Amino acid sequence: MKLLEMKHIRKNFDGLEVLKDISLTVEQGQVLAIIGPSGSGKSTLLRCAAMLETMDDGEMYYLGEQAVASVDGRSVYAKPSELRRMQGYYGLVFQNFNLFPHFSVLKNIMDAPIHVQKREKKEVESQARALLEKMGLGDKADAYPYQLSGGQQQRVSIARALAMNPKILFFDEPTSALDPELTGEILKVIRDLAAEHMTMVIVTHEMNFARNVADHIIFMEHGVIAWQGASEELYTSNNRRMQEFLGKFE
Amino acid sequence: MDYGMMLSKLGGGMVTTVVIFGLTLLFSLPLGMIVAFGRMSKGPLVRNLTKIYISIMRGTPLMLQIMMVYYGPYYLFRIQISSSYRFAAVIIAFAINYAAYFAEIYRGGIESMPRGQYEAAKLLGYTKGQTFLRIILPQVIKRILPSVTNEIITLVKDTSLAMVIAVMEMFTISKALASSSTSAIPYVAAGIFYYIFNYLVAWTMEKIEEKLNYYR
Ligand SMILES: Nc1ncnc2c1ncn2[C@@H]1O[C@H](COP(=O)(O)OP(=O)(O)O)[C@@H](O)[C@H]1O
Ligand SMILES: [Mg+2]
Numbered sequence: 001m002k003l004l005e006m007k008h009i010r011k012n013f014d015g016l017e018v019l020k021d022i023s024l025t026v027e028q029g030q031v032l033a034i035i036g037p038s039g040s041g042k043s044t045l046l047r048c049a050a051m052l053e054t055m056d057d058g059e060m061y062y063l064g065e066q067a068v069a070s071v072d073g074r075s076v077y078a079k080p081s082e083l084r085r086m087q088g089y090y091g092l093v094f095q096n097f098n099l100f101p102h103f104s105v106l107k108n109i110m111d112a113p114i115h116v117q118k119r120e121k122k123e124v125e126s127q128a129r130a131l132l133e134k135m136g137l138g139d140k141a142d143a144y145p146y147q148l149s150g151g152q153q154q155r156v157s158i159a160r161a162l163a164m165n166p167k168i169l170f171f172d173e174p175t176s177a178l179d180p181e182l183t184g185e186i187l188k189v190i191r192d193l194a195a196e197h198m199t200m201v202i203v204t205h206e207m208n209f210a211r212n213v214a215d216h217i218i219f220m221e222h223g224v225i226a227w228q229g230a231s232e233e234l235y236t237s238n239n240r241r242m243q244e245f246l247g248k249f250e
Numbered sequence: 251m252d253y254g255m256m257l258s259k260l261g262g263g264m265v266t267t268v269v270i271f272g273l274t275l276l277f278s279l280p281l282g283m284i285v286a287f288g289r290m291s292k293g294p295l296v297r298n299l300t301k302i303y304i305s306i307m308r309g310t311p312l313m314l315q316i317m318m319v320y321y322g323p324y325y326l327f328r329i330q331i332s333s334s335y336r337f338a339a340v341i342i343a344f345a346i347n348y349a350a351y352f353a354e355i356y357r358g359g360i361e362s363m364p365r366g367q368y369e370a371a372k373l374l375g376y377t378k379g380q381t382f383l384r385i386i387l388p389q390v391i392k393r394i395l396p397s398v399t400n401e402i403i404t405l406v407k408d409t410s411l412a413m414v415i416a417v418m419e420m421f422t423i424s425k426a427l428a429s430s431s432t433s434a435i436p437y438v439a440a441g442i443f444y445y446i447f448n449y450l451v452a453w454t455m456e457k458i459e460e461k462l463n464y465y466r
Contacts, residue, residue: 052369084375092373098366102388102465111384112374146466164374 001028002064003089003168003199004049009058011044018044019055020223026168029197033210033231036220037245042203045220046172049201050092051083062086063167088117091161092170096177097153099145105132105156106141109163117164124163131159135189151182158189169193171202187213207249210234219245256427260439263423268447270340270409270419275402277345282352289357300353307350312343313411319343320415340412344405351401359394360386392462399455406448420444 004026011019018041026032034042047053049060051067055075060068067086069076077083099108109128113119132138135155145153154174161169171190175183187209193200194213204210210217211234219227219242227239235246288300307315320339323329363386371381410421420443424436 050373052372087373087375090373094366094370096366098364098370100367100370100385102392112376115380115384116375144465160374 002026003028003062004201005059005061006049007059008070009045009048009060010056011041011048011053012056013044018223019048022058022223022225024218024225024228026199026201028167028199030199030216031194031214032201032216032218033214034201034203034218034220035205035207035210035245036218036226040220041223042220043172046092046170046201046203050090050170051087052092062089088164089166090168090170091164091166092172093154093158093161093174095173097145097150097157099153099157099160101145103144104141105137105143105145105148108145108156109160112160113163128159128163131162132156134192135159136185149182150178151185154178154186155189158186168199168201171200171204173203173205175204175206205249207234207246221245256431256436259423259427260420260436260443263418263420263440264443266412266418267409267420267443270344270412270417271405271447273341274344274348274405274409277341278348278352281345281349283356285349285353286356286360289353290360304350304353307347308354312347312408313414315347316340316343316411316414319346336415336417339415340417344408348401348405352398355394355397355401356390358397359390362393363389395455395459395462399452399459402451402455403448406444406451410444 002025004024006025007023009019009022010017022041022045024032034045036042044053048055054077055068057070057073057075058068059066059070059075063086065078065082065086067078067083069078078086100111103111106125106128109131110121110124113124113127114121129138129141132141135158137152137155137159140148140152140156145156148156154177158169158174174190175186178186183206187206190200190202190209191213202210202214211231214231217229217231217234218225219239221241227237227242229237237243285300285304288296289304291297291300316339319342320331320336323335324331367385367389368381371385376384409419412419413422413425416422420440424440427436428434
């Protein structure tokens with residue numbers, strides 16, 4: 001089943017074309033990695049998918065439901081009530097976490113399930129504690145974000161996203177704000193989620209990670225998909241631009 | 251003049267001063283939030299009107315504003331002003347003046363919030379109202395508390411401006427007592443009163459700041 005489908009997406013910032021006719025689909029259980037040089041439009045693509053940016057043209061479907069239609073070369077968004085429902089299908093993990101500093105770790109995770117999804121506090125708490133346990137943060141429930149390392153904060157933000165029971169999880173360079181020795185713990189968490197068949201779209205500069213964890217890889221450059229293929233083909237493709245790009249990570 | 255009499259008059263003045271102070275905060279703190287929203291409004295009409303309002307409030311003396319509110323109805327509409335309007339005029343003038351100052355503080359605090367907080371809230375499905383009340387406002391309060399404290403301490407001293415329309419607050423009374431008794435004691439008493447009042451205000455605000463120091 002197609003969880004996300006984007007067709008012919010275009011986006012410009014003040015006349016600068018950042019996304020030029022991008023199309024992609026994400027199947028249930030699939031892990032899609034997006035790689036490419038900085039400024040190529042990876043974050044913008046993810047932010048359009050998460051509806052943090054509005055696209056200029058193109059169509060988008062979540063679980064087959066139309067979120068965005070293309071009418072006369074312009075994107076037309078569905079009704080706010082429908083968009084709200086579809087927003088519940090996905091979560092996003094930011095590069096810089098964006099935890100709520102005035103909430104404890106546990107409250108960061110529980111607040112939205114209780115106040116947005118209107119779920120039972122008891123049930124939410126047991127899920128939140130289980131998620132923290134899984135993230136190796138069982139003893140940090142009552143800590144505040146400022147008391148945690150970057151890697152711990154990022155794991156809390158993953159737990160916060162998971163507590164909403166999303167069908168797709170987006171990651172925008174989840175390890176880029178971390179010291180190199182802390183990236184491993186985040187990559188492990190994502191790898192574990194992949195093993196549980198969580199559907200994910202991950203923008204990353206960790207090439208080996210993308211190669212090993214993703215099913216499918218998209219290489220973006222200058223706002224277009226310059227190459228895409230199965231992750232096994234990453235190092236064997238003969239796309240010259242991408243091999244140059246990969247060469248920088250050797 | 252006997253001291254008992256003097257003390258009871260000064261006591262009455264103190265109560266009036268404290269009431270002016272309390273009512274001004276009661277009205278201006280929430281009113282400032284409405285003004286701040288007007289100032290940040292997407293509609294140019296509302297935004298520019300609030301901008302003009304704020305600049306007048308901040309650009310003219312509060313003493314003049316008190317006089318305008320008190321005498322204005324007579325000069326503009328020939329409405330006879332009763333002396334019972336005196337006190338209301340002071341509260342109105344203080345409230346609209348301080349609301350302008352608080353509005354600018356609120357706006358600064360709200361605009362200093364990182365965009366990521368709004369984006370995280372949006373992704374978690376919070377409504378605009380929930381985002382403001384649960385995520386943004388609590389953090390804004392912590393950020394602006396030092397500036398609010400400064401304004402509140404200024405307000406303690408500004409209450410003496412009510413003298414300009416002869417409201418019987420602390421300063422008005424001590425001035426009258428000083429001239430009728432040809433003694434400086436009422437002034438000294440007033441000075442001590444304002445100092446202690448401010449001390450208590452500063453102490454209270456410090457306690458509130460400490461309470462909010464559970465996070466960074
Ligand atoms: N909010 C914005 N306003 C203007 N330009 C932007 C904005 N966001 C991104 N851009 C520009 O769009 C291009 C793509 O940015 P981005 O999607 O962040 O790339 P990437 O994530 O691949 O590094 C860059 O040239 C960037 O400067
Ligand atoms: Mg980016």
